[in-house]
Amino acid sequence: MTDIQTITKELVKFRNERDWEQFHNPKDLALAINVEAGELLELFLWKDASDAKLER
Numbered sequence: 001m002t003d004i005q006t007i008t009k010e011l012v013k014f015r016n017e018r019d020w021e022q023f024h025n026p027k028d029l030a031l032a033i034n035v036e037a038g039e040l041l042e043l044f045l046w047k048d049a050s051d052a053k054l055e056r
Contacts, residue, residue: 001009015021044052 015024
């Protein structure tokens with residue numbers, strides 16, 4: 001089994017244990033991705049590109 005298959009199996013198990021499958025349809029997943037992306041973008045709102053660099 002590849003790493004991707006192992007991770008996918010564990011994610012499906014996690015989802016199923018919480019009965020979240022009902023929420024995992026293309027429409028709801030697309031909406032959720034957009035909400036999360038919006039929250040991430042808010043961190044960069046009104047900043048210069050130099051202020052948005054990742055610090056390591």
